[in-house]
Amino acid sequence: MLTAIDPSTGETLHSVEPANPQQVERILADSETAYQHWRHTSFAERGQLLRKVAQLMREDVDSLAMLMTEEMGKPIKEARAEVEKSAWCAEHYADHAEEYLRSESIASDAHHSYVQYLPLGVILGILPWNAPFWLAFRYCAPTLMAGNACVMKHDPHVPASAKAIAEVFEKAGAPAGLFQNLPLETPAVEAVIRDSRVQAVSFTGSEKAGGAVASIAASEIKHSILELGGSDPAIVLADADLETAADVLTLSRIINAGQSCIAAKRIIVEAPVYDRMVELLTERLARLTVGDPREESTDVGPIARADLRDNLHRQISDTIRAGARCMLGGDLPSGPGFYYPVTLLTDVTETMCGAREETFGPVAVVMKADDEAEAIRIANNTPYGLAAAVWSTAERGEAIARQLDTGQVAVNGIVKTDPRLPSGGIKRSGFGRELGPHGIREFVNAQQIWLGPKQN
Template identity: 70%
Template sequence: MMSVLTATDPARGTVVQEVPAATPQEITATIDRAQSAFDSWRTTSFEERAEVLRAVAGHMRDHVDELALLMTEEMGKPITEARGEVNKAAWAAEHYAEHAQAYLADEVIASDATSSYVQYLPLGPILGVLPWNAPFWLAFRFCAPTLMAGNTCVMKHDPHVPGCAKAIADVFDAVGAPAGIFQTLFAQTPDVEQAIRDPRIRAVSFTGSERGGSAVASIAASEIKPAVLELGGSDPCIVLADADLVEAADIVTLSRIVNAGQSCIAAKRIIVERSVHDEFVGLLAERLGRLVVGDPREESTQVGPIARADLRENLHRQVTETVAAGATCVLGGELPDGDGWFYPVTLLTGVTPGMAACREETFGPVAVVMAADDAEQALALANDTPYGLAAAVWTSAERGEAMARDIAAGQVAVNGIVKTDPRLPSGGIKRSGYGRELGAHGIREFVNAQQVWVGPKQA
């Protein structure tokens, strides 16, 4: 019986896309094409590569509405956010087209050689294993630097967004990109191991769950292949008494509900200094209570559905267990009736370490507020997690910068929203993963930093 990858509209519960899953032979054939393409792509100039990436970006900007709708249908992203994501993906392509050559410029290092330097050379076909929550952005966060470095890309997207995955590959075909430099692999999750173990795949980029990352990293390590892992987070957002509480409430609300809260870098644990706790909770409740939950196709919708039924069930378990443990549910917290996998915007206060919504990553529109006596205790609470992806601090700029050094996270925003930006590196520590994506750091993950020593030796 043929296996298929199925996309279900989370707002309606209806199947919108079915794509046959790749057979073992098709996986091998895809990697064959990636290797053949690499043999010529690796010799192209930065400008030739940039021309392809700019064409891809232009095509996406010209077709933003139809590409955005695929995300809305397959994983429930509100249409206004989906358009923004397509444009951000195009920006990533344009950014690396513009800056890759400078990022990978030869680095001259003085030694006893007549000349010595490091040059950054491509490795070969790179496998990207990606999740459903930002189908276009994460694809281009992976492929734009990888392609500009001279590698080829095999993208194994999440099985719940096959239409998005196909559309991304179709964009490369539409602009006449060299065959095989970017391919979508419609593989079931267990079949990813075959691709990782194929000797022509030189490295793996994985974004997803801690459990999935552990499995991918273990297989890659057994084949002595590098990997970059961007995993989950239980990101703290510290709000101190000297913060601009109104602005903080505005930004924390946005950070918590983008993509219906289904984001690794969303503000998950909001740690508020006790002297302003009640005032801040009031501001937050007012803003969260105004948000419009509804059909993600509607322009007015701010919060769409949870992507899958099982994810909603787990989110509700986290909420109910946390309330049962003593937290207060200020807003939401009840499963709604009707079609689709919607979850109400929820605000929990009185949350303490050990409660489910604090101990686990919450993937949904659930704001968790914890109280801290002072900045020192807030820092301790922020770091009391096995994760270390991102964090935010609301206080004076000088104090926030000083605190950033003591926060165990790969990314800290002071008086602003935590976000990803093609110009700046992002990634985690501890159980949030390793390696970096984006910026100059990201493009150097999948290259051979080759040292060249040219004689004769100098005295």
């Protein structure tokens, strides 16, 4: 069963029967049929569908947002923003897909030679629970605009959100089978990856699960892109605007109750301003309201699941036992739901759990660096390489960015995903890119065309 539990109460919301083998077969067959038609549509026709989807989501933003709030505890004001951002992603690719996939002429010995970008077929998206709408549209908007069909295997804990996403496409008049929700328990997805009708896989989730998905896809000679975990560093140097840095890093750390791959996980502060930065972070984090995600006043909702909260508390407890100072939070609360207090750990060193592991919750880890060189070394001392931030002068920050082993760097700003810009990681944070012009080219056939006669 696919069971959604309200993380604010711990009570079961609803359960959904997973698709049986006959239903899976029908979904894949219908998807392949839809692709054979959709591949021949124009960018204008594809864009018309995506714009209608965006319109319907905006018209129904409150009810769609509440599904996320109920199933995974996202504060309602953040959930509304996620629906709006998903609509923006759909509109962005509707407007720019043709430009991103325009044929490119390349000189050779041909009379004319060029590369054209053609669709691949049915693309499987395997998605996590922490941003149910945004991660679905980050995958499907470019994939559909490139002429492919989508089969979405969403996380088992957000079945109503997954169903609603598929229903929006149905209401928008999408061809039957073009975008389908595939409700499956996780072990059953391997057979879908191996199915000959699935041409490639987009996966967002844990490092362990991503490794398994990539291995299965590779064994079938299929392309995959992976967006996995991160232990994202935020370097704050002595010449930074500390007040602004503290504002932005506080927000970065607690969005979605800290359950974000690109949230600032390790705040690395240069020694001369370390104490002041700790003061500023303490002031801001202490003002945040933890509570019912349905309330507009709530800044931080519950952790999505009990097991995730237990693991977070283990990480924090291990870090404190190793010598870190706990300035705020750090206690496992009693009562219903999976709440965890906003927590600030300082004097964290590289050997401590809070610096070595990805922390998925409202906990800020602050580390001290003697100088710029040490800050860069600490930032790169991780198996992950998703994103990073640098707070300094713009010129200095840009120079430091070249030395950071991450897929994206924000200088004097928040690390975020944006439909206009490519996003993805290196090292154990995954491979491939989503979003921007790079993302739409992940799931296409870059076909080379050579037209004779041969030229001397």
